[in-house]
Amino acid sequence: MGDGFQVIVDLDADETDAEGLARRVLEWLVAEGIVFAERTRCVPGQPLGHPPGPHWERAVTDDWDFAPQDGLAVHTRRTGFTSGADMPGAARCPLCHAPTPLDDTDDGAAWQRFSTAMRTWYDTGAASVDCPACATAVPVPDWTWDEAPLAFGRLGFEFWNWPELTDDFRARVSALLDGHRTTYLWGGY
Ligand SMILES: [Zn+2]
Structure with a gap:
């Protein structure tokens, strides 16, 4: 175990x-x-x-x-x-609920944007990512995460x-x- x-x-x-x-x-x-x-x-x-x-x-x-x-x-x-070693499959916007896939369908560009924002949040306490679906700047802590929260x-x-x-x-x-x-x-x- x-x-x-x-x-x-x-x-x-x-x-x-x-x-x-x-x-x-x-x-x-x-x-x-x-x-x-x-x-x-x-x-x-x-x-x-x-x-x-x-x-x-x-x-x-x-x-x-x-x-x-x-x-x-x-x-x-x-x-x-994190809930373990795995990273989430998608980030979900709290406003429009659209999922942003974080796999390598776009050569990892989405994951890159999120991981950069996560690092900024860690360094400064504030960072957001623009939702591709509704264009809102959503703070990193407000996103929800599919598969691996x-x-x-x-x-x-x-x-x-x-x-x-x-x-x-x-x-x-x-x-x-x-x-x-x-x-x-x-x-x-
Ligand atoms: Zn959205």
């Missing part, structure tokens, strides 16, 4: 509120006993994370068949979250090798985020 993760991404947090919201959610998770406050080496690919607490099962579905193997990584820097955010709660998080748990985390939009990605390597 490889490593699997689930991440709740806040799409609206910025440099002014990401740290404070991360602290608020973490305090709640610790109070619930879902993770421990102290950090250890318990997350693949990250120096430190919060290991599962005594009541981790409060976060997961009833039919779990394994205990969490690793911990929670809290991201408070700009991060492009992506999420761009300044705040993410990434659980490594946990059973499936419940809808209720994800809603309770989102409720602590000042009404921000959130998205949920899962995947593995």
Whole structure:
């Protein structure tokens, strides 16, 4: 079995509120006993994370068949979250819903435009791509992605090798985020 993760991404947090919201959610998770406050080496690919607490099962579905193997990584820097090694087959415009294929049908030109914008978003926190169908300049985080979802955010709660998080748990985390939009990605390597 490889490593699997689930991440709740806040799409609206910025440099002014990401740290404070991360602290608020973490305090709640610790109070619930879902993770421990102290950090250890318990997350693949990250120096430190919060290991599962005594009541981790409060976060997961009833039919779990394994205990969490690793911990929670809290991201408070700009991060492009992916669901694994695969890239999306298409980007979908949030306004006109037209898909822009990201395969090599156009010699990869569309993918080139998107990946350049993703890099700019990562470097500066703002970038958009013009939708070929409706000509709107759509910010990178607002696109949706077919096949292999992506999420761009300044705040993410990434659980490594946990059973499936419940809808209720994800809603309770989102409720602590000042009404921000959130998205949920899962995947593995
Ligand atoms: Zn469009």
